Amino acid sequence: MTDPVLRLEGIVKTFPGVRALDGVSFSVMPGEVHALMGENGAGKSTLMKVLGGIHQPDEGKIYVGDTPAVMSGPLEAKAKGIVFIHQELSLATELSVAENIYLGELPRSSFGRVDWSELYARTDAILKKLNVGFNARTRVGTLSIANQQMVEIARALTVDAKAVIFDEPTASLTDAEKVVLFDVISDLQASGVGIIYISHRMEEIFKITDRISVLRDGQYQGTVNTADTDEEKVTQMMIGRKLDLSRNAAHHELGKVALEVRGLTCGGMYEDISFQIRRGEVVGFYGLVGAGRTEIAETLFGLRDPSAGQILLDGEEVRISSPTDAIAKGISLVPEDRKGQGLVLGMNCRDNMTLPQVDDLKAGPFVAEGAEVAIFDQYRDKLDIRTPGWKQQVGNLSGGNQQKIVIGKWLSMHPNVLIVDEPTRGIDVGSKSEIHKLLRALAAQGYAVMVISSEMPEVLHVSDRIVAMYSGKIMRTFTSEEVTEDSLIQAISGLGGERAA
Amino acid sequence: MQPGALSDALKKGAIWGFIVLELIFFSVAGEYLALSDKAFMDYENMLLLLKQSAPIGIIAIGMTIVMINGNIDLSVGATYAIAAIILLDSMTWTVFAGLGDWVIPVSWLLALAVGTFLGALNGLIVWKTGVDAFIVTLGSMLGYRGIVFMFNGENPTSHLNWTLVDFAEAQFLGFHTATWFLAIVTVIIWFVMTRTVHGRNAYAIGDNREAAVNAGIRVGPHVMINFAVIGFLAALSAVVFYSESGSVNPNDGQLYELWVITAVVLGGTKITGGAGSVIGTIGGVIAIQLLRKGLGHIGADTSTVNLVIGLILIAVLVLDRQLNVKGKEELKV
Numbered sequence: 001m002t003d004p005v006l007r008l009e010g011i012v013k014t015f016p017g018v019r020a021l022d023g024v025s026f027s028v029m030p031g032e033v034h035a036l037m038g039e040n041g042a043g044k045s046t047l048m049k050v051l052g053g054i055h056q057p058d059e060g061k062i063y064v065g066d067t068p069a070v071m072s073g074p075l076e077a078k079a080k081g082i083v084f085i086h087q088e089l090s091l092a093t094e095l096s097v098a099e100n101i102y103l104g105e106l107p108r109s110s111f112g113r114v115d116w117s118e119l120y121a122r123t124d125a126i127l128k129k130l131n132v133g134f135n136a137r138t139r140v141g142t143l144s145i146a147n148q149q150m151v152e153i154a155r156a157l158t159v160d161a162k163a164v165i166f167d168e169p170t171a172s173l174t175d176a177e178k179v180v181l182f183d184v185i186s187d188l189q190a191s192g193v194g195i196i197y198i199s200h201r202m203e204e205i206f207k208i209t210d211r212i213s214v215l216r217d218g219q220y221q222g223t224v225n226t227a228d229t230d231e232e233k234v235t236q237m238m239i240g241r242k243l244d245l246s247r248n249a250a251h252h253e254l255g256k257v258a259l260e261v262r263g264l265t266c267g268g269m270y271e272d273i274s275f276q277i278r279r280g281e282v283v284g285f286y287g288l289v290g291a292g293r294t295e296i297a298e299t300l301f302g303l304r305d306p307s308a309g310q311i312l313l314d315g316e317e318v319r320i321s322s323p324t325d326a327i328a329k330g331i332s333l334v335p336e337d338r339k340g341q342g343l344v345l346g347m348n349c350r351d352n353m354t355l356p357q358v359d360d361l362k363a364g365p366f367v368a369e370g371a372e373v374a375i376f377d378q379y380r381d382k383l384d385i386r387t388p389g390w391k392q393q394v395g396n397l398s399g400g401n402q403q404k405i406v407i408g409k410w411l412s413m414h415p416n417v418l419i420v421d422e423p424t425r426g427i428d429v430g431s432k433s434e435i436h437k438l439l440r441a442l443a444a445q446g447y448a449v450m451v452i453s454s455e456m457p458e459v460l461h462v463s464d465r466i467v468a469m470y471s472g473k474i475m476r477t478f479t480s481e482e483v484t485e486d487s488l489i490q491a492i493s494g495l496g497g498e499r500a501a
Numbered sequence: 502m503q504p505g506a507l508s509d510a511l512k513k514g515a516i517w518g519f520i521v522l523e524l525i526f527f528s529v530a531g532e533y534l535a536l537s538d539k540a541f542m543d544y545e546n547m548l549l550l551l552k553q554s555a556p557i558g559i560i561a562i563g564m565t566i567v568m569i570n571g572n573i574d575l576s577v578g579a580t581y582a583i584a585a586i587i588l589l590d591s592m593t594w595t596v597f598a599g600l601g602d603w604v605i606p607v608s609w610l611l612a613l614a615v616g617t618f619l620g621a622l623n624g625l626i627v628w629k630t631g632v633d634a635f636i637v638t639l640g641s642m643l644g645y646r647g648i649v650f651m652f653n654g655e656n657p658t659s660h661l662n663w664t665l666v667d668f669a670e671a672q673f674l675g676f677h678t679a680t681w682f683l684a685i686v687t688v689i690i691w692f693v694m695t696r697t698v699h700g701r702n703a704y705a706i707g708d709n710r711e712a713a714v715n716a717g718i719r720v721g722p723h724v725m726i727n728f729a730v731i732g733f734l735a736a737l738s739a740v741v742f743y744s745e746s747g748s749v750n751p752n753d754g755q756l757y758e759l760w761v762i763t764a765v766v767l768g769g770t771k772i773t774g775g776a777g778s779v780i781g782t783i784g785g786v787i788a789i790q791l792l793r794k795g796l797g798h799i800g801a802d803t804s805t806v807n808l809v810i811g812l813i814l815i816a817v818l819v820l821d822r823q824l825n826v827k828g829k830e831e832l833k834v
Contacts, residue, residue, distance in 0.1 A: 094776045113697050
């Protein structure tokens with residue numbers, strides 16, 4: 001039995017109010033591909049940050065080989081042979097491929113000069129292994145996102161790595177590029193490197209990994225041999241039973257179709273999207289990050305121009321050219337990033353709520369304070385927003401109440417279609433169910449509601465119908481009666497489609 | 502041709518194309534409007550133009566590397582004035598009285614050392630406090646200018662050393678001393694920025710600071726070195742100019758920072774950092790100098806010149822933005 005290259009023992013990490021990691025232990029053997037799985041928020045990225053020295057663990061130890069290691073930062077992790085391939089690109093786009101791959105470690109010759117021939121030779125050798133269509137001198141900014149991801153991957157090959165951590169490496173790769181990536185991984189394996197592979201995509205996990213470790217709510221659920229398990233079992237380990245996965249049972253009376261989309265396509269982000277939302281209906285969009293859901297919402301709100309397809313509001317085809325246009329046509333978007341895109345944190349509750357219509361609320365040249373307060377009071381009562389008064393700064397409210405302010409802001413514009421993107425991200429459990437009730441109540445009042453969410457319990461709770469998306473395509477549409485957790489997970493992992501086809 | 506290649510080529514060559522346009526325009530317009538009957542594209546006139554470009558040009562080279570690095574330095578004009586005073590005044594100090602003409606290199610070194618120190622001080626504050634360079638150098642711009650006035654009140658500081666004047670007015674291979682200094686500085690800094698690890702890291706820091714930090718590049722020292730370099734170059738610019746003129750007013754160098762930034766931006770350096778070149782900056786400097794001289798040649802006054810340069814700067818940035826718009830599926834802002 002060989003010793004593991006990397007071993008974690010009883011890692012505990014707490015953030016105020018949350019136990020993000022609770023006694024996580026697992027080990028990576030040399031030459032092994034070890035999958036790390038779990039739902040969004042299960043603690044995978046926190047664990048990787050602990051490993052990379054960005055967070056220090058409260059308890060527990062990290063061993064590299066058989067020596068305990070304290071990681072003080074990404075550099076030290078790299079020096080110890082732990083290399084991270086991040087999902088988010090960390091590249092300088094104006095520089096060449098070679099300079100990016102050796103960023104911070106450019107080979108030198110005399111007088112602090114860059115040794116260009118050495119740099120290009122080494123880089124081209126790596127790129128040859130990766131079999132990519134660009135060379136060391138290409139400027140990174142001219143490459144596609146997928147090729148930029150390959151540059152990021154190439155960084156793993158510059159050092160003598162002991163363990164390489166791939167975080168969703170295939171999120172933006174095409175099938176042909178995936179094959180190359182898997183070749184790279186098996187090369188690394190053959191040379192005795194341990195690999196941690198984080199992915200949501202079941203088919204990849206079962207294709208290339210040896211063992212699977214599962215995290216759920218910060219707790220280590222166990223490690224299984226990939227050969228001894230199947231998708232059903234892993235899915236069960238991931239979602240567990242204790243989550244409230246009750247489905248929405250009550251349906252409201254449905255009105256006519258408020259929003260219809262036919263064959264909508266936007267560049268490489270999503271294609272051939274068709275769906276309908278009726279008045280009184282909540283339609284949940286479920287899928288992995290990057291499946292194209294937010295981009296659809298942005299298109300409907302006039303932030304992107306579709307390259308093909310039609311958008312119909314109340315049966316009439318429309319062109320939505322800008323958010324102002326969308327608001328005028330009765331579409332409102334509650335954005336994903338509440339603090340960054342939805343609110344002005346330093347402004348008070350009332351001003352935030354009336355922000356989009358402040359132009360219309362005028363008494364002569366001045367803002368009509370009275371009318372503004374009236375609007376705020378109306379929606380505070382309607383949405384049950386708990387704040388000491390309208391003068392309170394929004395930044396001081398709880399997440400749930402902040403979200404209600406954003407929703408109230410858009411309701412006061414009297415929309416027909418309300419799009420909410422990740423409505424309960426970063427909101428505590430109690431407020432979550434309040435927001436869920438609110439969304440149901442809004443549908444009951446005749447709004448057509450589109451909910452984008454990455455949390456399965458949430459989609460199951462609020463939706464009359466669920467649209468499952470996978471890499472820019474609709475895989476399947478479920479009614480709340482027929483949906484099961486397993487079928488939903490499979491659909492968003494790209495498996496449901498293959499089965500149907 | 503790859504997408505973006507055309508706009509890249511346009512951007513890189515644009516400033517030189519603009520210079521050619523200026524030359525043609527002023528030569529033709531000069532025929533009808535000029536106050537003198539001398540041609541605009543006269544050999545002597547062009548040599549003079551290069552010489553006059555040198556003071557702004559030398560500082561602009563320094564500004565280019567600071568801006569590529571993602572910072573800005575507003576204090577260069579004040580540093581320039583301080584270095585000029587040190588240069589001229591130190592030649593009269595009694596401690597150096599026995600040196601004869603050997604006082605010249607001593608005064609030069611003194612002025613350059615002070616400039617480098619002032620620049621490095623800016624860099625150190627930006628590094629250690631993390632305050633935005635714009636604010637830090639806005640403060641030092643006022644502070645350094647205050648020192649200038651403390652030195653001699655409103656009075657000019659003068660000292661003429663004829664050996665020095667002879668050196669400054671000399672021509673070698675036709676080019677003036679100042680032009681040579683500009684050329685040498687350009688070559689050295691071009692080499693540093695394109696060929697050395699320091700230069701490439703400076704680009705990386707300006708382009709994606711987080712990526713640079715993740716890759717283990719120590720941002721602070723690079724920032725400080727670049728500020729020290731611009732301080733040195735501001736002082737060098739003063740040394741070159743005041744060796745000849747021999748008299749410095751406490752207001753000298755005011756608004757230099759704005760002329761310098763204008764030239765750098767016209768030359769294609771991104772104001773947010775990460776992209777740009779010293780060669781482009783030289784283009785920007787020459788384009789501005791041509792415009793000033795050319796408009797003067799056809800009889801426009803200073804205010805008209807400023808108006809025109811301002812309009813051109815805005816037009817260039819608008820054009821640059823248009824060329825950089827990506828596919829229509831991009832998220833609109």
